[in-house]
Amino acid sequence: MNIETRLRESLQERGEKIFPPAGLKMKVISNISAKSKIKKRILTGVLTASLLIPTSVFASQFLLPDELYGSFDNLKTHIVSITMEGYLRLDAKLAKAKGELGDDEYNEFISLVKNLTSAKLEYGDKHGNINFESLPEVKEEEMKKILFEIQPYFDRLNNLPSSKDLLTAEEYNRYIDSLMTQQEIMEKSGVNPDHYVKIEEISPSLQAEFQEVRDFINYVNEKQTQ
16 A cells, blocks of 8 residues: 555544544645655654644544644644644654554654654744754754654655665765754744745845755755655
8 A cells, every 4th residue: 555545544534533624634635645746755854844834623633743742722832834734744644654663663753753843842933943053052962863863764754765874974964964954044034944945035145055955955865766
């Protein structure tokens, strides 16, 4: 069974237990189906864009993201750029991870996700972007270690080879630094990362640096999809 089918069935199963506004459930399923045809990461620091999403009225049905945020309403108080549609997408992605990873791996993965989520709620801007440079040095190193450990899970859940295994140690370190720098620049530019960010959206003084890190991230993406 392919990823698209599993995601659709997961949403349909959970959708039977909640009562969304008319048409929203099928819109979510349709969007996932369309986007699955494009090679993209589920969550890069971005679990950044994918983990951070916005509000609606749903029955009190427990969803997997509630483990991370307490509830959709609680997340909304921290991250303004979030939708219930996105919250359901995240639920489907976590359900996918739970189904594909063994118990031990899933527990390790979700522990890393919780640490990343906690940092975004505490240090992130209204879109969840973190300016890592502004963190205490110990916290910045802690966050980099989390990203080092979680990125191979993101790769695996996207059916991509592990960037950690594919790259040299130097390249992998640069890759994680690039993901962090990209997020820092978006925070400084006040950009919402829930879409493909155009260079024009970045503050002029930061555009050259943003393009440089994006080029290296694209280099890694291309190596993984060759």
